[in-house]
Amino acid sequence: MKSLIAGNWKMNGIARARSEVESLIERFGGSMPGDRDILICPPVTLLAAFAGSYSDEGILFGGQDCHAKTSGAHTGDISAEMIADTGASHVIVGHSERRADHAENDQTVKEKAEAALRAGLTPIICVGETREQRETGIAQSVVGTQLEGSLPDAMGVFVVAYEPVWAIGTGLTPTLEDISEMHDFIRSKTPEGTRLLYGGSVKPGNAKEILGISNVNGALVGGASLKAEDFFPIISAAPGEM
Numbered sequence: 001m002k003s004l005i006a007g008n009w010k011m012n013g014i015a016r017a018r019s020e021v022e023s024l025i026e027r028f029g030g031s032m033p034g035d036r037d038i039l040i041c042p043p044v045t046l047l048a049a050f051a052g053s054y055s056d057e058g059i060l061f062g063g064q065d066c067h068a069k070t071s072g073a074h075t076g077d078i079s080a081e082m083i084a085d086t087g088a089s090h091v092i093v094g095h096s097e098r099r100a101d102h103a104e105n106d107q108t109v110k111e112k113a114e115a116a117l118r119a120g121l122t123p124i125i126c127v128g129e130t131r132e133q134r135e136t137g138i139a140q141s142v143v144g145t146q147l148e149g150s151l152p153d154a155m156g157v158f159v160v161a162y163e164p165v166w167a168i169g170t171g172l173t174p175t176l177e178d179i180s181e182m183h184d185f186i187r188s189k190t191p192e193g194t195r196l197l198y199g200g201s202v203k204p205g206n207a208k209e210i211l212g213i214s215n216v217n218g219a220l221v222g223g224a225s226l227k228a229e230d231f232f233p234i235i236s237a238a239p240g241e242m
């Protein structure tokens with residue numbers, strides 16, 4: 001299995017966005033290493049331009065969210081088909097920021113994941129517990145419930161990203177043992193071959209040890225994916241073919 005290092009740019013990426021992608025490609029000598037998958041999920045305003053410009057260099061592009069329906073009266077929304085039409089290959093669904101800001105629940109996330117698969121995209125389905133849930137010892141059962149409700153019925157290949165909500169953008173990370181335990185648990189609940197990403201304050205300084213954990217098949221990186229100088233060492237720390 002190839003590792004997958006995904007950068008989620010969130011609502012960032014106007015000034016210097018293009019030059020960061022070009023700088024990343026340059027750091028890899030003009031094309032991305034073939035033994036791992038590198039994905040950038042920029043804001044949708046940049047998606048078509050990026051997917052059209054850099055696919056030859058071996059970077060994959062993806063959306064940050066999609067609507068569950070194909071088309072219709074949904075002002076401001078983007079369907080999975082529209083994302084696929086840009087040349088993108090993946091779409092993130094169920095990120096905790098969307099679960100919180102847009103009241104998305106497991107059922108919504110499942111519908112989005114299924115819409116992504118129908119459109120030919122690989123959904124990256126996010127799960128993760130809050131700090132309070134971790135502290136009260138229910139992290140695993142929370143994630144188990146999210147998986148049960150959010151994973152698509154057998155339709156195709158998807159990726160799961162374990163992102164403890166309290167680790168996102170905070171500089172805090174679970175212990176390596178806690179990450180390992182949760183990834184082993186998620187492995188037991190997902191089809192064989194499913195890639196499992198860890199996300200939450202992945203940085204150049206901790207990427208190697210996190211990406212070295214068995215059943216961690218890559219990372220979903222927020223803040224540290226915005227600058228090539230940070231994203232490059234994270235990608236470089238990922239093992240190649242596993």
Ligand SMILES: O=C[C@H](O)COP(=O)(O)O
Pocket residue numbers: 008095163167168169170171199200201202220221222223224
């Ligand atoms: O999607 C990415 C995650 O929310 C992680 O964000 P972060 O690396 O800034 O903590």
